Amino acid sequence: MRTALSQAIAEAPADLSATAPRHVAIIMDGNGRWAASRHLPRVAGHREGARAVRRTIEAAMRHGVKWLTIYAFSSENWRRSAGEVLDLTGLLRQYLRTEIAELASNGVRLRFIGDRTRFDPDIQQDLTQAERGTSGNSRLNLTVALSYGARAEILAAARAMGEAVRDGKFDPDALTEEGFAQFLSTDGIPDPDLIIRTSGEQRLSNFLLWQAAYAELAFLDVLWPDFTEAHFAAAMADYSRRERRFGARPA
Ligand code: IPE
Ligand code: IPE
Numbered sequence: 001m002r003t004a005l006s007q008a009i010a011e012a013p014a015d016l017s018a019t020a021p022r023h024v025a026i027i028m029d030g031n032g033r034w035a036a037s038r039h040l041p042r043v044a045g046h047r048e049g050a051r052a053v054r055r056t057i058e059a060a061m062r063h064g065v066k067w068l069t070i071y072a073f074s075s076e077n078w079r080r081s082a083g084e085v086l087d088l089t090g091l092l093r094q095y096l097r098t099e100i101a102e103l104a105s106n107g108v109r110l111r112f113i114g115d116r117t118r119f120d121p122d123i124q125q126d127l128t129q130a131e132r133g134t135s136g137n138s139r140l141n142l143t144v145a146l147s148y149g150a151r152a153e154i155l156a157a158a159r160a161m162g163e164a165v166r167d168g169k170f171d172p173d174a175l176t177e178e179g180f181a182q183f184l185s186t187d188g189i190p191d192p193d194l195i196i197r198t199s200g201e202q203r204l205s206n207f208l209l210w211q212a213a214y215a216e217l218a219f220l221d222v223l224w225p226d227f228t229e230a231h232f233a234a235a236m237a238d239y240s241r242r243e244r245r246f247g248a249r250p251a
């Protein structure tokens with residue numbers, strides 16, 4: 001069966017354009033406002049948001065992006081009402097059960113970052129299984145941030161390092177930025193080149209704080225459920241015009 005995803009793969013460029021970002025990360029914001037503007041319950045926005053995720057994965061593949069990270073649920077989102085948390089975890093469960101097989105068969109490698117121990121055991125199991133079942137794939141590296149908070153991630157890395165030093169396995173004087181990054185949950189994942197946030201908010205909300213050091217930022221005035229391939233393409237075009245300097249003298 002030719003699905004939208006396999007179609008996207010067929011249309012992917014053979015060579016990565018020199019200007020395409022290697023890693024795009026997205027803060028998918030605005031589901032609640034989308035629903036409110038239609039007098040619908042917030043969960044309707046989250047449901048529509050899941051459809052936008054599907055479109056975005058296809059768009060990333062079509063544009064030859066190899067690494068895509070999406071912020072689906074923050075460690076602070078547990079503070080929402082019990083009802084909304086239940087709706088969100090329910091949608092996650094449903095998404096994992098219905099989408100993983102197709103992603104797996106289309107060459108997507110899945111990773112999850114964040115504190116997964118806060119989810120129900122059946123969800124934790126599905127996450128582990130999805131990671132194991134797709135670990136041989138490399139067409140698109142899709143990382144989903146779930147119950148993720150960058151400060152907690154950095155703190156956990158500092159703690160792990162401290163323990164390694166205490167156990168005599170690590171010399172603190174030998175510590176480098178690359179060495180520290182190996183303690184983060186994103187070990188093995190390149191830093192994001194471009195971070196997109198939808199919904200008009202201009203903040204990172206505890207997303208990839210270490211990794212975002214030199215990311216280009218794009219704040220789009222579209223609510224996440226309305227995000228389409230055209231928005232993705234516009235963000236790619238905008239990125240291609242940016243001049244990245246990394247602190248060096250402009251050319
Ligand atoms: C993003 O949409 C989804 C999550 C944070 C889980 P929101 O639910 O934050 O939507 P707004 O920001 O209230 O519109
Ligand atoms: C950030 O959105 C988290 C996700 C998109 C998953 P929030 O809606 O939670 O962020 P704030 O509260 O507006 O900063």
Ligand code: MG
Pocket residue numbers: 029030031
């Ligand atoms: Mg929000």
